[in-house]
Amino acid sequence: MCTLEALLLTDKNGLDMVEAVSTTTGKQLSATYFQGSRPIDAVWCTKDVVIQNACTLPIGYGVGDHRAFVVDFTMHSLVGINPQPIVHPKARRLNTKIPRCSEAYTTTLEQDIARHRLIQKLNEIHQAGGTPAQVKTHLDKIDKVSAEYMAKAENRCRKIKAGCILFSPEASLWIKRTLVYRSLLQYRAKSIQNRGNLKRQARRCNISHPFQLSIQTIYARLQECKHRCRYFKRFGKKYRVKHLQTCLKKAKQNQDESTERRILQIIHQEKTRAFWRKLNWALGAHRSTSVRSLQVETEDVLDGTYVNNNTHPATLELFQTIGGIQKLVPKDSVDQIITREAWQTLWNKKQEETSSSPSWLHFSHYIAEHFTVDTPRTTLGITTFPTASHSSAINLIKEKALQWALEATASRLGPRALHFSVKHKFWPKVKYGLCANTAPYKTLVDAMHKPYWLLAPIGGLICSARREIRFLDTGFYGNGFPHWGIEALIEETNKILTPYGTKGLLGVQLQLSMELLTLELGLSSQPLTISYQRYHNWVTDCYLKEWWSRLDRFGFKVYVWQDLICLPRTGDRWLMTAFEEAGYTGQELVMLNLIRNHQQVIFESDIFGADGVYVDKQYLTCREHNAC
Numbered sequence: 001m002c003t004l005e006a007l008l009l010t011d012k013n014g015l016d017m018v019e020a021v022s023t024t025t026g027k028q029l030s031a032t033y034f035q036g037s038r039p040i041d042a043v044w045c046t047k048d049v050v051i052q053n054a055c056t057l058p059i060g061y062g063v064g065d066h067r068a069f070v071v072d073f074t075m076h077s078l079v080g081i082n083p084q085p086i087v088h089p090k091a092r093r094l095n096t097k098i099p100r101c102s103e104a105y106t107t108t109l110e111q112d113i114a115r116h117r118l119i120q121k122l123n124e125i126h127q128a129g130g131t132p133a134q135v136k137t138h139l140d141k142i143d144k145v146s147a148e149y150m151a152k153a154e155n156r157c158r159k160i161k162a163g164c165i166l167f168s169p170e171a172s173l174w175i176k177r178t179l180v181y182r183s184l185l186q187y188r189a190k191s192i193q194n195r196g197n198l199k200r201q202a203r204r205c206n207i208s209h210p211f212q213l214s215i216q217t218i219y220a221r222l223q224e225c226k227h228r229c230r231y232f233k234r235f236g237k238k239y240r241v242k243h244l245q246t247c248l249k250k251a252k253q254n255q256d257e258s259t260e261r262r263i264l265q266i267i268h269q270e271k272t273r274a275f276w277r278k279l280n281w282a283l284g285a286h287r288s289t290s291v292r293s294l295q296v297e298t299e300d301v302l303d304g305t306y307v308n309n310n311t312h313p314a315t316l317e318l319f320q321t322i323g324g325i326q327k328l329v330p331k332d333s334v335d336q337i338i339t340r341e342a343w344q345t346l347w348n349k350k351q352e353e354t355s356s357s358p359s360w361l362h363f364s365h366y367i368a369e370h371f372t373v374d375t376p377r378t379t380l381g382i383t384t385f386p387t388a389s390h391s392s393a394i395n396l397i398k399e400k401a402l403q404w405a406l407e408a409t410a411s412r413l414g415p416r417a418l419h420f421s422v423k424h425k426f427w428p429k430v431k432y433g434l435c436a437n438t439a440p441y442k443t444l445v446d447a448m449h450k451p452y453w454l455l456a457p458i459g460g461l462i463c464s465a466r467r468e469i470r471f472l473d474t475g476f477y478g479n480g481f482p483h484w485g486i487e488a489l490i491e492e493t494n495k496i497l498t499p500y501g502t503k504g505l506l507g508v509q510l511q512l513s514m515e516l517l518t519l520e521l522g523l524s525s526q527p528l529t530i531s532y533q534r535y536h537n538w539v540t541d542c543y544l545k546e547w548w549s550r551l552d553r554f555g556f557k558v559y560v561w562q563d564l565i566c567l568p569r570t571g572d573r574w575l576m577t578a579f580e581e582a583g584y585t586g587q588e589l590v591m592l593n594l595i596r597n598h599q600q601v602i603f604e605s606d607i608f609g610a611d612g613v614y615v616d617k618q619y620l621t622c623r624e625h626n627a628c
Contacts, residue, residue, distance in 0.1 A: 009044050017044040020071045024054040032067040034059045034502045043069050050077040059504035060495065067504075094154045099262065105157035112149040118142060168239035171232040177205045178225040184210055184218050240270070279413075279421050394439045394447050401430050401451040408455060415460045419480065422455070427482050434484070435491035438546045441553055444484040452481050489550040496547060501561055510544075517544050518565055522576040522596055525565050528558040538593050565602065573604045 009017045020043040022028055029039035045051070052072040059067055096102045113119065125138045165171050180201050186192045195211075202210040213221075232239065244267055251260040300306035304323020306316075404426050408418060437444075452470045457463055459479040461470065472478025499507040500514075514527075520539045521527050532552035539545055551558060567573075579592050599619055601607055607619045 017046050019043065020045050020051055021054045021056055021069065024051050031503055034065045034499050034504055034507065037503060041066055043071050048077060050074040058506045059502065060499045060506045065498065091160050093158050093160060101158045105153045108153040108156050109149055112152065118146060165229060165233045166236040166240035168236060168243040170239050171236050173205065174225055174228040174232065177207065178222065178229060180205050180207060181218050181222040181225060188215060275417065279417065279425065393437055394443055397430060398447040404429065405451040405454040408458060413458055415458065418455065418458045419474065422481065431487055431491060434488040435495035437488060438543055441485045441550055444488055448484040455481065489554065492547050513542065513544050514560065519602065520597060522593060522602060523574055526559055537590055568603060569605050575601060575604050578604045
């Protein structure tokens, strides 16, 4: 934050605010922009707000190139003990994109202004004169009245309907008939007195002699109308399309271009809305349902001796059936020893919101007990392991992809809808977290075959086609599915190159990791330009090593923006390069590299004396363990 803004916020006679993170942690903020040197973002609050904890995330963990702030406020200090209820805004009836809506609004408002002579009243106030206070009072009254007329015009400009049944002349007729029969029942109950309006509505709906119908006949016809409305609610789309096509044909015959454009716009909007509704219904998240628990004596149920007068007879019959099944199972036929792996596998798939016992302890208490170092941890939507294992992480991604593919298979999507949903729904869900996955290229490729095998027939490709065609672009008659190995390389490259070289925490850590990779390899100051297949056994497995393998597979070479380690002397060489030129190969080079790292030398000049002729004696013996 700049000095002027900080002074304005912290002025004791003004806002008197404090910076949340610095006040809570007692430490000053570092740079909040990935290329910055000082903080330009902050969270300010007044002193009466209670802060439980606060922190800043590393650059790159949030959205964008700024740090994300996490501040835990107490609800009472923000909104009080009795907060105001949330009032949902009313729908706006006035929509200027609908011509008839704006025309109805203008017509109603102009009629009210003319009827109540607002313009003449303004002229009278202007001609009457008077003090400014009197003129202001009269104008305020007219302004208040005009505001009421505007609200009235908006309420009458159009009707907002639920939209459960698509409009068509056939559906509209049966809806109006339903309303008429309900009004007839209200007329018989003396709730409606206007006989003329009811008779006029019945005539418009082709209902003859409405007042001569018996109550039983009215009820029977009302049930038939409801049945027809349910039919149009389910199959009204074809009648709606027929109606729009008829209106479009009439507009073309009358050469009414504005009406024709409006009808075409309505057809396009409804088609797009129906497309997205179909995708969201078929591929959306399914809501979980809650189940009430029933507390019974387990042993009595299994023995078939449970008796309770308050239990429903159907439930008692179910318990007796369970007891009969239990008697068919031989005693001690089930292994009662539960292994650690089985316990972890069972609880890893449970939903935390479930209440599991009379103590009302939810499943989180039991799920927390099975956590080990091999248990995945999900943070900000990315699953990682304390042991840096990638197998379970890639299995979670594969399971997510398989679930989506099964839902798409059961949804009966067409090829065009499938490609659209893969691009906008499937791939954003699967690719999130690939940038942090260290699985080998072959593991990523193998994981994507089963989901794509399920999706290939929907996209217009037979299952027996070669796998490569599934990833081929649609312009070359392929399915065009994203390739996990290639996309992982793209995501990982973006994740590394964005913060690298900055002064933020993530940028410093990546640069440190690159320096360690360079030192351990000991061949060049540009390790990402060297063959991975030849030298991968020389370095420890790490995040940058996996990135290096993917770059080398596709022939990419990445140059560090500046040499991390430079040659100390002119004509000097890297020591491992000298060993290669001396004729050492294979396992000999691996052993020499281990010894070089143990002796902490990098260049050829490190092991020679000042004259460059004799080897320094300290490198002819083992280095002490406590040596720096």
